[in-house]
Amino acid sequence: MTVSLEQLQRCHVAVDLGAARTRVFVKGLGLVVDEPSCAAVNTRTGALIAVGAFAEQMTGRTPDYIRVVRPVSGGTVVDIEMAQRMLRQLLGDKLRRQLRRKPRLRAAACTPHDADPLAQRAAVETLVGIGARRVELVDTLIAAAVGCGLPVEQPSATMIMVCGAATTQIAVLSLGAIVTAERIPVGGNAIDHAVITHLRQAHELMLPSQSVRPLQLALSDGGIAAGGPASTEIHGRDVATGLARSVLVDTAAVRHAIHTPLTAVVDGIGKILRSCPPDLVADLGDCGIMMVGGSALLPGLDQMLRDATGMPVQIAERPDVCAVLGLGAMLEGRIKPLNLDPITN
Template sequence: MTVSLEQLRRCHFAVDLGAARTRVYVKGAGLVVDQPSVAAVNNRSGALIAVGDLAEQMTGRTPGYIRVVRPISGGTVVDIEMAQRMLRHLLGEKTRRALRRKPRLRAAACTPHAADPLATRATIETLVGLGARRVVLVDTLIAAAVGCGLPVERPEATMIMVCGAAATQVAVLSLGSIVTAERIPVGGEAVDRAIVQHLRHAHQLMLPSQSVRPLQVALSASGLAQHGPASAEIHGRDVVTGLPRTVRVDTAAVRVAIQTPLTAVLDGIGKVLRDCPPDLVADLADRGMVMVGGSALLPGFDQMLRQATGMPVHIAERPDVCAAEGLGAMLEGRVEPLLLNPLAA
C-alpha cells in the first residue's frame, strides 16, 4: 500500500466526501452515515435548517430566504466551514461525543487521484475542525478496490473504474499501488446535463432537477441498450410559456444524448490501457474491469463498456459504498499487506 496500513489501523473513523453523498465509517460501529452532501441554510440568520436527505428534497423548492448548498464538488471540499457543519449534524451528538472521548483522535479520508495540494488541504482542515488530531489520506481508487474485494496486494493486474457524480477515475493496480491512472471530468452529473439539454433543445421542455436520475431508468429497462420501449412520457415545464407540459420522448434519441459524454470515459480507459505494461494488460483480458460508484448503476453502462473494450466488465456488489467500506476494512485491520522484505546478501 502507498499509505501505511499501520497508520490506518490507528485511525478511529473514516470519511468519504463525495460530490453526491457523504459516508462516514466509525471503527467498531461500521457505516454510520450515508447521506447526500447537501445542506439547507437560512440566509437571514445563517442557521442550518436541514442536511442530507431532507435538504436534497428541498432542492429547487425553497423560498427566497432558504439556500440549498453543496459544500463538496468533484470530491473536493469547496466550503470548509459548511462541510464541517454538515458533517457535525450528520454524525449526530451521540457519535460525536463518543469520538471526542478518544485520546488523540485520528481520521482517514478518501481523496481523488492526483488531487492538487489545495484540495487535500481542504479535506484535512475539514476533519481537523471536527476534532481530528491527525488525518491520513487514501487514494479513492485504492480504497474502492479494497472495498469491492479486489486482490490489490498481489503481483497481478486489477482494473477499477470509480464512476462518481463529477468525475470518473480509471486505474490499473498491482502490488498495492497504482500503476497507471486517469481522471476524466465526466460523471453522473454530465449524463444528467446531457438529458436536460436534449429535452430543452428537442422538445422545449425544462425538466425538474430531481426527475433526471429516475428518467434514466424509466426510459428503458435496459438503459443504454438498443431494445426497450420506443418512447416514454415526461412531465416538465414549457420553456416558452412556463406552463406544465407532458411530452412523449423518443428513447433512442435520449440514448444517443447519454452516450455522447460517455465517449470521454472510453477514451480515458484506452489511455490507461496504452500506458500499462503489456504483462498487466494480458492479465486484464481474462479478469476484466470492476465498476464502482453511484453512476456505475446506470442501466446498460457496463454492457456499453464491454462492447467497446472487449474485456469483461463487472459491477461491484454494492458499488456506491465500496470506497467507504474499503477504508473501514483498512481501519479494522482486515487487509493483510504483502511483505516484501529485503533479501539478505
C-alpha cells in the same frame, strides 16, 4: 497508497466526502452515515436549517433567504466551514460524544487521484474541524478496490473504475499501488445534464431538478443499451408557457445524447491500456474492469463498455459504498499487505 496499513489501523473514523453523498465509517460500529452532501442555510442569520436528504429535497423549492449548498464538488471540499458544519450534524450529538472520548482521535479520508495539495489540505482541515488530531489520506481508487474485494496486493493487474457524480476515475493496480490512472471530468451529473439539455432543445421541455430522475424516466429497462420500447412518455414543464406538459420521447435519441459524454470515458480506458505494460494488459483481458460508484448503476453502462473495449466488465456488489467500506477494512486490519521485505543473505 499515501500511508501504511499500520498507520490506518490506528485511525478511528473513515470519511468519504463525495460530491453526491457523504459516508462515515466508525471502527467497531460500521457504516454510520450515508447521506447526500447537501446543506440548507438561512442567509439572513447564517443558521444551518437542514442537512442530508432533507436539505436535498429543498433544492429548487426554497424562498429567497434559504440557500441549498453543496460543500463538496468532484471529491474536493470547496467550502471547509460548511463541510464541517454538515459533518457535525450528520454525525449527531451521541456519536460526536463517543468520538470526543478518544484523547487522540485519528481519521482517514478518501481523496481523488492526483488531488492537488490545496484539495488535500481542505480534506484535512474539514476533519480537524470535527475533532481529529491526525488525518491520513488514502487514494479513492485504492480504497474502492479494497472495498469491492479486488486482490490489489497481488502481483497481477486489476482495473478499477470509480464512477462518481462529477468525475470518473480509472486505474490499473498491482502490488497494492497504482500503475497508471486517469481522472475524467465526466460523471452522473454530466449524463443527467445531457438528458435535460436534449429534452429542452428537442422538445422544449424542462424537467424538475430533484423530484424526477431524468434517466429513470427517459430510459426503460434496457438502459442506454439498445432494446426496450421505442418511445417513453415524459412529464415536465413547457419552456414557453410554463405549463405542465407530457411528450413522447424517442429513446434512441436520448441514448445518443447520453453516449456523447460517455465517449470521454471510453477514450480514458483506451489511454490507460496504451500506457500499461503488456504483461498487465494480458492480465486485464481475463479479469476485466470492476465498476464502482453510484453512477455505475446506470442501466446499460456496463454493456456499453463491454462492446467498446471487448473486455469483461463487472459491477461491484455495493458499488456506491465501496470506497468507505474499503477504508473501514483497512482501519479494522482486515487487509494484509504482501511482504516485500529486502532479501538478506
